[in-house]
Amino acid sequence: MSLSEDQTIAIPRAPESASSTFRATVPALEQRLHQPIPLLDHGFIRVIDYMGDDGAIVQAARVSYGRGTRKVSEDEGLIRYLMRHRHTTPFEMCEIKFHVKLPIFIARQWIRHRMASVNEYSARYSVMDREFYIPSPANLAAQSTSNRQGRDAVLEGDEAVEVLRLLRADAERAHDHYAWMLNEGIGDSPADPARQGLARELARMNLTLNTYTQWYWKIDLHNLFHFLSLRADPHAQYEIRVYADAMMEIVEAWVPVAARAFRDYRLGAASFSAPMLAVLRRMLAGETVAQPESGLAPREWREMMAVLQPPA
Amino acid sequence: MSLSEDQTIAIPRAPESASSTFRATVPALEQRLHQPIPLLDHGFIRVIDYMGDDGAIVQAARVSYGRGTRKVSEDEGLIRYLMRHRHTTPFEMCEIKFHVKLPIFIARQWIRHRMASVNEYSARYSVMDREFYIPSPANLAAQSTSNRQGRDAVLEGDEAVEVLRLLRADAERAHDHYAWMLNEGIGDSPADPARQGLARELARMNLTLNTYTQWYWKIDLHNLFHFLSLRADPHAQYEIRVYADAMMEIVEAWVPVAARAFRDYRLGAASFSAPMLAVLRRMLAGETVAQPESGLAPREWREMMAVLQPPA
Amino acid sequence: MSLSEDQTIAIPRAPESASSTFRATVPALEQRLHQPIPLLDHGFIRVIDYMGDDGAIVQAARVSYGRGTRKVSEDEGLIRYLMRHRHTTPFEMCEIKFHVKLPIFIARQWIRHRMASVNEYSARYSVMDREFYIPSPANLAAQSTSNRQGRDAVLEGDEAVEVLRLLRADAERAHDHYAWMLNEGIGDSPADPARQGLARELARMNLTLNTYTQWYWKIDLHNLFHFLSLRADPHAQYEIRVYADAMMEIVEAWVPVAARAFRDYRLGAASFSAPMLAVLRRMLAGETVAQPESGLAPREWREMMAVLQPPA
C-alpha cells in the first residue's frame, strides 16, 4: 500500500494511452489526472475521474430556466447567481472521483459526509501496511485552553520529543503484534506452521488510529463544496484541512468559475443573524453600539466583531 | 422545446469536436452520446455524459479487497460475484447523465427515485410548449379487472376513437387557455396590451398531466440498476417502461459485463421466501405438493408456480 | 378524498384514546395532533406523528461533546450555538410526519426535497376526486415584469373574471371526461356495460395540474428547516408558502427553542460575500461607498442595500 505500489495497483491505464471523447473535457484537470499529491507523511490524494465542467453547470441551469438566458457571455454571471442564491442542483451535475490515502482517525471524520460513494481498503480481507501518521514537530500542538475542540501553541522541548517517541513506538509495536497474530509471514514475523493465526477481521482491532487506510471517494460538486466549506475552514482539524486544501486547488483547475464563486459567496462569506443585522443597521446609521446594549450574547458579539475587523 | 430545437439548445459541442482524455472511455457509448432516441410520440432520451466503465467497477472493488485478486481474467467473475452478493458500492463508481423529454404524469413516477440529481424545465420561469402525450391506439388499454394497478385488453371501436379525441381536445384547449392567460403572444394568442397577463407560476396549473416536460437526470450505476429493476419490469407502466428499456440498451453499450450480470442476477432472477424454499425442497425430494398443504397463501402459491413454469 | 372523509380514513385512533408513553412528549403538539389546518381552497396539513423535542437535540449534542456541558440552564445556549455554527446533525434526531392535501403543481415543487419519506395517493390504483385549486381573487397575480419567476399586481376586472372562469371550466371538463373514460360510475358518469373503460394509469393524464392530491410526508427537523428556509421565504410561490407557514407554526409548538434559533440565525439572517464584507468594513470606517467603486455588480449591490435598510 506504499505510494509507488499504489500507482501500479490502481492506475489502470498509462498516461500516454489517451482516448478520444465527445464528453466535456478540462485540459487543466487532465494534466493532473492520476497524479498523486503527497499529503502529511504518507498520505496522498489524486483525481481518478471526473464528469462535467463549468459549462455543465450552466447547461443544467439553462434547462431549468428555459429560453431567453442563453448568451454565452452570461455564463459566469449565471454561475455566480446560482451560488449566491443557493440554487444548488446545477452543481450536482458535475462529479469527481478521488483516490485518497489517509490516517484512520481522519477517515472517521471524513466518512460523516454521507452524500458520497466510497470503496475503502478492507482490513477484513487484506493486511494493513506498517504505515502510520506521525505529526511533524511543527504540527504537534497543545490543547487549546479557550476552545475545547481546538489546538494551540506547538509542543516544545522534551515533551514534544517524548510524544513523538510514544506515538511511533505504540503504533509500531501494535502493528508488529498484529503481524504476529496474523501469522502470515508479514514483515519480521515469519509464519509459524504450528500456529493457527488469528482472523484478519479480529487482528485489525490491535492497530492504532493513526494507521493509514485508503479509499476511492466519489462526490458531486455541490456536496464537495459543502465538504470544503466545513473542512477547508480554519476551524477544521489541520490533518483533514490539508486534504481539503488540495481538493480546493483541484476544483480551481476543474471548474474555475464555480470555484471563484464558491470562494466569494461561501468560503469568504459571513452570515449575520437577525439580531446582528439590527446592530449593523444602527452602526451604519452612525450610532456607537457596545455589547451590553446590543442584544447579542458576548460570544455572538465577539464573533460579529471578528468578522467586521479588517483582516490582518 | 421540440426535439430539433432541443438539440441546438442543449448540445454544447458538435460531435466532430472530440477531445483527448485520460479518463476511462467507452467507444460504444461515445457513438451514442448526445443522440436522442425517440420515445412515445414526442419524448426522447439521450446520454449527455458518463463516468467510468466496467473497469471502474473492478478498480473500486480491488481497493476494497486489496492485493491478491488482480488478474485481469478474473474481472468478469468479480463483477458477477459483486452483483450476485449485492456488494453494491463498486457500482456507485460509475455515473451517467441523461437528457429526457417525458410526459408530466410519468415524470411524477420517475422523480420518486430520490438518489439522483435533477434539473427540470421550470414552468415558473418559462413557457411550456404545446406538446402532449396521446397514446397510440395499440397502447390505449382498458383497466385490468384482476389487478387494480394494471391494464388489460386494448380499447376498441368507438370508445377508443372517443377517448383519443377527448385526450387531444382537452389538452389542446387547456394549453390554448394557458397561452391566453399568459398574454405573452404565444401560438394563436396575440398579446393584448390591455391585459396584465397571469403569472406563469399560476397559469401552468391549467395544463393537463400529459403535457411534456424535460430534465437532466444524473444517477450512479447502482441506483440506475435499482430504477431499471422496477421500471424495466413487466409490471411497470408501459409509458415509463419504454424509457427504462432504452436506458437498459444504453447500459449494455456502456458496461456490458455489469449489464449481463444484472440481467442474470436481478432482472431475470426470482426470490423464494423461507416458506417457498420449504415447498421447493419437498418437491425436489419427489413429493407432490398442492397449495392447501403448502403453507403458502393462494396468491403466493400462484406467484411461485408462475416462476417455476418454463417461460413460454 | 374530501376533508371529512380523509379524517375517517386516515386517523387510525380517536383522540380520546390516549396512550401512556415513556417517550419525549410535547403537550403543545399533542393538542394539534391529527387536527387538519385548512389551507388554500381544499387543501390541509396536519401532524400525524412526531419523535423528539428540544431536549432530544440537546441530548444528541451532549453525546458528541461528552462530559462537562451538562447544565440544564445551558440548553438554549447550546441549541443556538448548534444553529449558528451549522452543526446540523443533532437536529436530525427529531422527526415529524405530516398528512398533506395539496394541488399537483405544488406537489411537484415539494417533492424536489429528496431527504424525506413520502407515500402519495396513487392515481394508478385509485380514482382522483373532483377537487381543484382555484386561486382566490386576491391571489390571482400578474406576471412580474422585473422577475421572471415572480408575480406582481393582482389581476383585475374582466381579465380576472375570465381567468377564474377558464381555470374552473377546464379543470371540471377534464375531470368529467376522466370519469367518462374510466367508465366506473363516478359522479355524473354512469358506468356503461357496453364500454371497456380506460385504465386508471392512462385516464389520469387528462387531469389538470391544479387537481388535488395528498400524501404522508415524513422528515427530520434538520431537513425540515432546510425546506422552510426555502419555502417560507418571501420569494417562494404563495401556494407552497402557505404550507410552509403552517409548518413553521407547528414547529414553534413542537421545538420552541430550536424554532426561535432558526428564525434568528436562518430565516432572518443574511449572508455577506467576501466582496460585500470589504464594502461593509469601508462603510463602518466612515467611508461613503457607491456601487461603481464597490467592486460589486449592480444586482449584488441592490441585494446588499436591501438588507442594510431598516425594514419598513
Added chain:
Amino acid sequence: MSLSEDQTIAIPRAPESASSTFRATVPALEQRLHQPIPLLDHGFIRVIDYMGDDGAIVQAARVSYGRGTRKVSEDEGLIRYLMRHRHTTPFEMCEIKFHVKLPIFIARQWIRHRMASVNEYSARYSVMDREFYIPSPANLAAQSTSNRQGRDAVLEGDEAVEVLRLLRADAERAHDHYAWMLNEGIGDSPADPARQGLARELARMNLTLNTYTQWYWKIDLHNLFHFLSLRADPHAQYEIRVYADAMMEIVEAWVPVAARAFRDYRLGAASFSAPMLAVLRRMLAGETVAQPESGLAPREWREMMAVLQPPA
C-alpha cells in the same frame, strides 16, 4: 462513559414519569425503552425513542392505494404483500433511535450505512474512556482458509493465551500513553503543570481500534431492515452481528407483523438467478442435472445446492 454513568447522562426522564400521548404507542417496546442490553464485554444497545407501529405502515400504504382496501383483517396480508414485492416506502414511515456503545472497528463497518442519522461521542472534544473490546476465548477465531473475509476454528492453547495478552496489553499501554500525552490528570497520569499537554484531536490517534465509542443512531424501518439483512446474516462479522441480533429482537417487539414478513421474505429467502431458475425447472421436471452441464460456474452451483439442501 461506563454503562452506569451513561444511564445517568442520557436517560432524560425516569421510567416512572410516563406521559400521555395520542401517538401510536407499542406497549411491548415501551417496556424496553431506555433499558440497555449488554453486548460483547462493555458494549450495549438500547432504544431511546421510536415513531410508528405496524399500523403506521398500513396507514401509509392505504394513502397510496386509496379507497377499497380498508378492512382491518387485511392488514397483515397487506404488510406481507408490501414486503414480498419490495414496496418499501411505507416501511420508511416508522423510525427508531438507538443509543449504542461499540468498539471503533465495528463502528467503522456500521457507519457505511448512510441512510441514518448519527451523533457520535467526539474524541476531539472529550476524553475517551479506558475500555476496550477483548474477545471471549470462544470468539477468538482463526483466519478461514476457504474464505478471505471469514473466520474458522477457535484459537487454542498458548496461541490463544498470547493473543489475548497482546490485545489487552497493547490497548492498555496505548491508552496510558494517551492519558499521559493529554496531561489532564486522567487515571494514573497526574497532570504535570510543567507540561503543555497534547491536543485531544491529536492524542486520540494513539488509541487502538478496539477502544469503545458510543453514538445515537436513528434510522427508518426500511433502512433498518436493509442493515439487518446484511448484518444479521451468518456471513457478517460476529462482533456486529450481536448488535444486529439484538436489534432484530427489538424490531419483533415493535412491529411484530413486519418483522415476521421480513424473516420470511428477506432474511430466510434466497434469490435464484435466471440460469439457476433454468436448472431448477429441469430438476423439477425430473431431470438429473450435474454442475458441468448446468451452465452455472462451480461456485454458483455450490451456492445453489446449499440453499436447496434441507437445513440441518
